Amino acid sequence: MNKNEKASGSLIKILGISLALIFITGIGVMASNARLTNVKIILSNDYEMTVLTSKTKVSEILEENHISLTSEEVVSPNIDTEITENKTIHIFNKEDYNGEIAEKEAAITKEEILSSYGTIVEKLVTEQVIIPFETITKEATGEGTKQNRIVQNGIDGLKEVTYKIKYQNEVEIERIEISSNIIKEPVNKIVEVRTIQVTSRGSQERVATTNPALTASTTLAKTVQGITPTVKTFNTSAYCACIKCCGKTNGITASGAKATQWYTVAAGSGYKIGTVIYIPALKDKPNGGWFIVQDRGGAISNSKLDIYMNSHTSALQYGRKTLEAYVYEF
Numbered sequence: 001m002n003k004n005e006k007a008s009g010s011l012i013k014i015l016g017i018s019l020a021l022i023f024i025t026g027i028g029v030m031a032s033n034a035r036l037t038n039v040k041i042i043l044s045n046d047y048e049m050t051v052l053t054s055k056t057k058v059s060e061i062l063e064e065n066h067i068s069l070t071s072e073e074v075v076s077p078n079i080d081t082e083i084t085e086n087k088t089i090h091i092f093n094k095e096d097y098n099g100e101i102a103e104k105e106a107a108i109t110k111e112e113i114l115s116s117y118g119t120i121v122e123k124l125v126t127e128q129v130i131i132p133f134e135t136i137t138k139e140a141t142g143e144g145t146k147q148n149r150i151v152q153n154g155i156d157g158l159k160e161v162t163y164k165i166k167y168q169n170e171v172e173i174e175r176i177e178i179s180s181n182i183i184k185e186p187v188n189k190i191v192e193v194r195t196i197q198v199t200s201r202g203s204q205e206r207v208a209t210t211n212p213a214l215t216a217s218t219t220l221a222k223t224v225q226g227i228t229p230t231v232k233t234f235n236t237s238a239y240c241a242c243i244k245c246c247g248k249t250n251g252i253t254a255s256g257a258k259a260t261q262w263y264t265v266a267a268g269s270g271y272k273i274g275t276v277i278y279i280p281a282l283k284d285k286p287n288g289g290w291f292i293v294q295d296r297g298g299a300i301s302n303s304k305l306d307i308y309m310n311s312h313t314s315a316l317q318y319g320r321k322t323l324e325a326y327v328y329e330f
């Protein structure tokens, strides 16, 4: 064997090995090809792309394609989902997504209606219906001790209403009022509201030499910056919206507003609803010690202030304190 023969022999060997390698690699590729699937990805800007992937989990497919969600985006199906039948990943802007969900739900509802299609039965039904009474307020003037007075109690009325009702599969699907006869008229509740109070408040008040509203930062304080306050010492206590404290539990104050902790205060009738009160000793409390008279109470004289709390426990914990307060009146 000469040199040339040797060389060509080696070349054949190399070619052979290379071919074998290519062949083996090819099988490898083919083998993994079998597990590759096409997945359509729709981005939030509606751009569509189809990617070939061996991954099945939504998060992995997105990661493989260098797609990351912004905080404004959501993905459907969920990031942890294994993609099986529906090979589409849809990225939405959160706002659009909610719309899509609503559409889907609407579609389901229509399908449900169609699938539940059954004979419609119509019936005439007469029912007695309560007519709730209305509450009417009347203004009362002059001096008085009671804030509001019920002049007439309300009584519910009653009417007989005939409806044409459509039932499908024994479920009411439509109700039309055909006629209505009043059996008993309701009686309005009449409440007399006293708007002017001429009540002595005693002489322990003095005009303040400083105006804390000028340096305070709460919204309430800012509304009274132009008013010169008076200073007075009050016996303060606390209450909550419970039966024990209020005789009712709805938390609605005499002003009509819902009571707010560290903001609502009940005062005697000598202080108008809307009077702003600053208690320096409570300046570390949530509203900076600024309160507004929103409520009344049977036992609340002009020398008392009752501070609203969210719980009876808090009210009890507050106890009683004699505190100086700045009073801002309009």
Ligand SMILES: [Zn+2]
Residues within 6 Å of the ligand: 239, 240, 241, 242, 243, 244, 245, 246, 311, 312, 315
């Ligand atoms: Zn209570």
